[in-house]
Amino acid sequence: xxxxxxxxxxxxxxxxxxxxxxxxxxxxxxxxxxxxxxxxxxxxxxxxxxxxxxxxxxxxxxxxxxxxxxxxxxxxxxxxxxxxxxxxxxxxxxxxxxxxxxxxxxxxxxxxxxxxxxxxxxxxxxxxxxxxxxxxxxxxxxxxxxxxxxxxxxxxxxxxxxxxxxxxx
Amino acid sequence: xxxxxxxxxxxxxxxxxxxxxxxxxxxxxxxxxxxxxxxxxxxxxxxxxxxxxxxxxxxxxxxxxxxxxxxxxxxxxxxxxxxxxxxxxxxxxxxxxxxxxxxxx
Numbered sequence: 001x002x003x004x005x006x007x008x009x010x011x012x013x014x015x016x017x018x019x020x021x022x023x024x025x026x027x028x029x030x031x032x033x034x035x036x037x038x039x040x041x042x043x044x045x046x047x048x049x050x051x052x053x054x055x056x057x058x059x060x061x062x063x064x065x066x067x068x069x070x071x072x073x074x075x076x077x078x079x080x081x082x083x084x085x086x087x088x089x090x091x092x093x094x095x096x097x098x099x100x101x102x103x104x105x106x107x108x109x110x111x112x113x114x115x116x117x118x119x120x121x122x123x124x125x126x127x128x129x130x131x132x133x134x135x136x137x138x139x140x141x142x143x144x145x146x147x148x149x150x151x152x153x154x155x156x157x158x159x160x161x162x163x164x165x166x167x168x169x
Numbered sequence: 170x171x172x173x174x175x176x177x178x179x180x181x182x183x184x185x186x187x188x189x190x191x192x193x194x195x196x197x198x199x200x201x202x203x204x205x206x207x208x209x210x211x212x213x214x215x216x217x218x219x220x221x222x223x224x225x226x227x228x229x230x231x232x233x234x235x236x237x238x239x240x241x242x243x244x245x246x247x248x249x250x251x252x253x254x255x256x257x258x259x260x261x262x263x264x265x266x267x268x269x270x271x272x273x274x
Contacts, residue, residue: 010176014184021188021211025195030203037207040188044214051181051225056217056233063240068210068247075251076203079258084265090198091267097197101190108186112179119178119226131230138234150241157245164252167259 009050016043028089030076034069041065055132181222189215200265202257206250213243 020040027033041064048057139147188211195208217236224232258264 006176007174010180017184018187018191021191024207024211025191025199025204027204030201033204033207037210040211041214044218047181047184047218048221051221053221053224053233053236056221056236059237059240060217063244064210064214068244071247071251072203072207075254078255079203079264081262081264084201084263087200087265089200091200094198097194100197101194104193105186105190108189109183112182112186116179131233134230135234135237138230139237143234146238150238153245154241157248161248161252164249165255 006050010047013043013047013050016040017047028085030080031073034072034076037072038065038069041069053131055135178222178226182219185215185218185222187215188212188218200267202254202264202266202269205266206247206254209250210243210247213239213246 017040020036020043023036024033024040027036041060045057045060045065048054048060192208192211192215195211196205199205199208217239220232220236220239222232224230224236254264257269261268
């Protein structure tokens, strides 16, 4: 199926993502930041769909918007104190931040304008429909070892989180 | 005008770069630790967007598999980071980044 109105949806979703990202780093209240981040993540899931990656889009919604953000909201409620709303929100390094962002942005733009001819003109056509199956075949085939390491990493993260957050072990 | 209307891989890369920069600015300038962690999530998402865009460009699925591994890492990082935040809040009653200076010489 050929996608319809790709430029329109691309720019719409990009605008949603960037506005959400700006809101994340400027809002005073951490809960507002978290809600803006959820909007950004959902728009990004839609962009994954435009890139023919339905499985990654689903994982993005279920794991990021559904799992990680709920964790964030729980912790915000645990540590939320009204005092932080009245304090200074930005540290004294905003100049460093602006300079770093400008340099990095200039670097990335230079790389993209110079490296454009390295990319093929047209994207390779991909098979639709069996995306999930092919990802599973790769995860259990060439990426078997990395997959097992990821499970070990998650185990370590669980233990680490419990050890950190528990009052006495 | 044609460059605006014909969406190529470079468009996705530029979008990822913008998200990455927003995350970097957030990490460098915010005081609230929770929002700094959310900015790190923004950075990881920008990287994921690049991976999936290149996966679409070359027609393979390696980029998408790598994006799934990055999401796994993001989950682990969020769990451990928020655990550290809770321990920190219990000790110092604050969530401000610049008050974490016990190890400062």
